[in-house]
Amino acid sequence: MDIRAQVSSVFHLDKCIGCHTCSIACKNLWTDRRGNEYMWWNNVETKPGTGYPTKWEDQEKYRGGWERVGSQLRLKQGGKASTIGKIFHNPDLPTMDDYYEPFTFKYADLINAPAGTDQPTARPISMVSGKPMKIEAGPNWDDDLSGSTVYAANDPGVIELSEEQQQQLFAIEKMVMFHLPRICNHCTNAACVASCPSGAIYKRGEDGIVLINQDKCRGWRMCVSACPYKKTYYGWATGKSEKCILCYPRQEAGEAPGCFHSCVGRIRYLGVLLYDADKIEATAMKADGELAAAQREMILDPFDPEVIKAAREGGLADQIIKAAQASPVYKFVKEWGIALPLHPEFRTLPMLFYVPPLLPVLSSENRGTQKISNDFFTSLEQARLPLKYLAGMFSGGNEEEVKAVYRRLIAVRIQRRAETVGDLSEAELLNARELSGLDRDALDAIFRMTSLTRIKERIVVPPMLREQAIEAGMDPEEYKQEMGFGSRKAPKRRW
C-alpha cells in the first residue's frame, strides 16, 4: 500500500444556481492578464449544452484522455514517440476558435467622436490583434440556452440519446437544464502530466495538486490536447500553458480556494482523501461502467487503523490524517456514496466529484406537493432528464450507479418530509431507507451537510505544513499578477 493524500472536492449540483461568482473570483485572482483573457480555470456550463471549449466532451474531436490498448493504458492522442513527433504541430490542439477570441470595445469613440447626426458607437475590437472584429462567441455564450438547436442539441451527451429521448428533452413544456461548474480535477492519473514532453507538469506529493512549472514549460502544448476536460490552457502571449492551481497559496495560508470561498450556493465541499497509489493503474484499466466504483475502491477509510498505520509509515503527517477524517468529501464519496466523478471513462481518475442534480429528474412526475415516495422509482425511469444522459456524464454509462445515488437523495427527502410534514407512513419511510442502503443517521447527516453546515465543515483545508517555506505569512492578494508564490517575476517574456 502506498498511501497518498489528495485535496479533493465535491460540487453539489442541486445547489448550483449558475451565478458564475466562482468564475469571477478565479478570473480576478489569477487570469486577468494579457494572453489569459480567454482562460476560465473555473467555468460554469449549462447542461445540456456544448460547454467550454465547444464540445469538449467529444474525444473523437479533441482526442484527450486515455484509452486501453490491449493490457496497456495509452494517451488517446498517441504514445510517447508519437508525441515527440508531433511537437512541431500538434494536430489535436484546439485553436482559439474553439474557445472564443477575447474582445473589448472602443469606448473612447463614444467620447471622442466629432459632433454629428448619428449616435457614436463603440465597435468591438479583438484583444489579440486590436483590430475590429465580429463577436461570434464569448464566455458562457450558451448560458441557460437549454433546448437550443445550436448548443444543447449538439451536446455530445445528447447526441448519444435516442431520437425520441431527444425530442422529449427539448419539448417546450419539458425543457430542463442544470449548471455544471468545472475546475481542474487534479486527477490521480492525469493525462496532462503524462503528455508533457518537458516534464514541467507534476503532482504535488503531499496534497495531490497538479501544477505546471512555468520555468520548465517549453510550450509544446501537448497538455492542452491531452487533458480531456480541457482544463489546461495555452497562454498565447507568454507561450506557456497554465491551469487551475486549486489556489494552493490560499490553502497554504489556511484559506479556502477562491471559487470555493465565493460560492453563493455553498455547493462546494473540500477535503482530503487518502488513496492507495499502487492501485492507480489497475483502477484506470477497468471497464467504462466500473470506473466510478473502482475509484471509490481506491479511496481508503481514514479511520481504519491499518490505513492510519500505513499512512504514517508512508510519511503522512498526523495532521493530514486528522484532516482526512474530518473531510466532507470522504463522506460524500465513500460513506454516503452520493458523489460521482465527471466522465470517469476518460480514465484520468478525476478527484473532483459531483452530486448529480436531482430536481430536474424528479419533478416531471411529481409536481411540487405530490407525494414522492409512491412512484419515485418509476419517475426516475421517466425523468425529464434521461438517466442515460446523466450516466453518460457521471458513471461511464452505468445507469445503476446514478440510480443508486438518486435513491439515496430521494430517501433524504422522504425522511425530512416524514419529520417536518409528517404525512408519510412508517412503512414508506422504511422502504425508502432500505432501498437507499443508508440508515436514519446517515440520511440526517446528508441533510445536515447539504443545508446547514458552515464553511469550516464544508471546506476542510488540511494544514499544508509549509510553514518553513519562504511563502509563509505572505498575503496572496499582494502578489496578484505575478506567476504565483515562489516566483517573484511577472509572467512576461523579456526576450
Place this chain on the structure above:
Amino acid sequence: MADMILFGVFPYVALALAIGVGIYRYTIDRYSYSSQSSQFLESKALFWGSLPWHYAILLILIAHFLAFLVPASWGTLLGSPARLVFLEITGIALGITTMIALVILIFRRVINPRVNAVTSHIDWLLLAALLLQVVTGVYIAISLRWGGVWYVHTVSPWLWSLVKLNPQIDYLANLPGIVQLHAVNAFFLVAIFPFSRLVHVVSIPISYLGRPYQVVIWYRQRRSN
C-alpha cells in the same frame, strides 16, 4: 582584412555570443527559453509550414554536420555516382521544401492578424535571416553542382581550421560570393540564436521517452516505506 573579420573573427564572436548569452539567458530567464508557439491562434497554415520546415531543415542540417564532422566517410559515401546523384537530388528537394515552407510561415505571420500581433522584431529578423539562408542554399545547390563533394574540400577544412583555433580563411575567400554569404549568414544565425526564439533547438525533450508517465514531486523528504 574584411575576409579576415568575416571568416576568421566573426564565427568566434557568433559562437561566443551563442554560448555566453545562451547560458546567461538559461540561468537568468529560463521562463523565456522556448519558441512561443502560435498554433493556438492559427493552426492550418502552420501545419503546411512548420511540419515540412522542421523535418526538412533537420535533415539538411544533419547532412551539413556529417560532412563537416566526418568528411572522410562523407567523401566515401559520395564516391559512387548513383549515391551522389541521389543525395544531390534529395538535398535540392529538401531545400526547396524548406523554402516553400518558410514562405508559408512568413506569409502566415504577415497576413493573419492574430499571429501578426504576437510576432516580435527579433522574430522578423530571424525569419529574414532564415529566408536568406535557405534561398542562398538552394541557389548554391542548383548553380554550383555537387556541393556534397566540394563542401568536403573547402568548407570542412575551413570549419576545422576554426575548431583548431587556426583560421584558414583562404578556403572561403576563394569561393564564390554566394557561398561566402551563405556561410557568414549561417554564423549570423548562430549569433542571434540566444536572443531569439531559436533557443528552442536546444530544448529537445528527448528525456520524455524514458520517464514514467506520472510525475510526483514531494516537498518534504519522504520517509521510506
